[in-house]
Amino acid sequence: MTRRRDMAVAFILLLPFLAIYGVAFVYPTIDMVVLSLRKAPLIGAGEWAGLDNYVRLAGDRLFRIATRNTLWFVALTAPASTVLALLLAMGVARLRGWLQAAVLACFFLPFMLPVSVVYLIWHWILDTHFGIAQPIVAAVAGRSVSIFRTVSTFMPGVAFVTVWATVGFSVLLFLAGLRSIPQETSEAARLDGAGRIALFRHVTWPLIWPVTALVLTIQLISHLKVFDIVYLFNLRGRVDETMSLVQYVFRLAFQQNDGGYAATVAVAILVLVAVLSVLQFQLLRSRGQ
């Protein structure tokens, strides 16, 4: 009886969430899959197309480029950002008091900026004619380079800006992980004669591995869905060669009024994110054990 009552209470408490989840997520997702089987504009039912959109997807050069760009972006950002965040966190952890707070705030500040502001800052820093970083670029490349209008430098450039803007959040996560390592464990290892490198390899690293896995997973998922920063930097430029997958959906749906095919690409992204997330999670878990 009590159990049944518990169930009823649980159900009543969960109902608002389930209702919103169903209306705002489950239903649109199902609708999106249905839309991917139709030849439809952005607004309107269109006509049944069976698997036509999926056949088109298989031979779509732009979809391949967008997939490649997205994976390239993840590869450039996720590992670099994780390693950098760990190094910064270990540095910050050694500081004390207000100095630690001040340094932490410096790293965290860019994370609080809206993406549009991040874009404007770096757009000016790297402007071909007036950018204050162009002398450095010119020293390396031998001439001024329009970083965001040159296909080969576009993704590394955007990845650099993304790491700059988002590393602060990962630093916080690592810092929390480092603080949770019991002092006794480190002291015991030190008493046993472990040096700094040995201490990191055998104590710190294994103990913060769960945080590392978390940081990598969060980045993988968020960067696979990258849109805003790539969109801002390639706006009115060579979008074909530099766009991300979500940007391709945006272009198809809102600029080309091709709702059905846009839904098909969206389904492909959903599958890609799900598969890669599960794969990574399994991989990291086995590594952790």
Add this chain to the structure above:
Amino acid sequence: MPRLSSRLVAGVAAAMVGGWLGVGQAAAQQNVVWWDYSGGGDGVRLKALLARFNEENAGRIAITNTTLEWGTPYSSKIQTSAAIGTASDIALYHLARSSTGVSTGVLTEITDTELASVGLSKDDFDPAQVAAASVDGKLYAIPFDLHPVVVYHNAERLCAAGLLGEDGRTAGMDGKEAFSAALQTLVDNGARCGVTTATADGGTLWRIYYSIFSQTGGSFFEDGKFLPGDNFQKAVDAAEVLRGLIDSGLMPAQTEYVTSIALFTSGAFAMHINGLWELPTMVDLQRKGHLFEFGAMLIPDVFGNGHAHWCDGTSFVIPANAGNPMTPEKRKAVLEVIAWFVRHSLDWADAGYILPCRQVADQVQHLEPQSFYGIFPELVAAAHFDPQTPLAGPAYPIYDAVGDFILPAVNGEMDTVAAFTALRDRLQALQDALK
């Protein structure tokens, strides 16, 4: 105390009577919802006009305006909200977008009778504007302004190079070779570069490119085909003109929009190609004493076929709200609003736009003190609007294709013929998919 309570009663009574009167007033008053995309200096001028309208028409018509993000966000909002019947009663719209708006069922037709009911007619506007505002002979938009592309020049530098005539007009720049030679002369006379434009910005590049292309006499889109027949070669030729300027160092490559303006206003560069909407920027700078003597001229006639340049216009449209048709009273009010703004477009023209309506333009013929106002009639005569296809207009597929193909071709990163082959095939495929 009693005095206070009697005051209170009187106050409440007054409020009730006032409220009742207010309700009576609201029933007679038409509330018009207005959407626009003017956020910059022109937005300030537009809001001043809106305030004036509301003041003059208090109790009769009240406009509530919202300014939205220009480009794709603006047009998709109109499209999606019209589909569920919640779009505004009036919207500002680019003339170049008329075909797109009609093909997606967003716009309502404005009949001759409706125009006449507010004292306007198609004859008040230039035929090219009416054509750009119409689809299949039906009018869907009422022009508010025209904004073509012009060449701004540093009069001091041009004078020193002997390129400015007694009448303040440029001389010896028409023809491909003559134009390059003139730019070279400017460089020889100390300019860091001949001319700047936003070569890294697909939108700007389209306007400049389409200007040069229009001068070939070619047709970018005709009978459902992109660049048919010899138009393809003309398209390549036009791009080669711009590429030639970059290759010879007379125009800087990969320059962003604001940078291209700053390079000119800093005085280092002799000329700058951009829309007439940057005129207030120049005028304001000059008023503050931060700018040299400058002038505006038509883009030189490169191919010897006469002047031609890209032009677009802001216009008013009445969105088609699905399942939520407008009452005749509201429609009448909306048309009245539009006519009022067209008649008051002089204040808006101050934002660097050309008056579209002859009724207004004729009144101010005598107001042409500065040289750049003198070229306005020529600018209207040589105006070329975007190709009439749903793929045209700001932030739509043609603009995208410019960034993907014309931009790398002009900046020397892609073979011109290969770029235009890819551009033509892309746009043709999208056009065919519309059927």
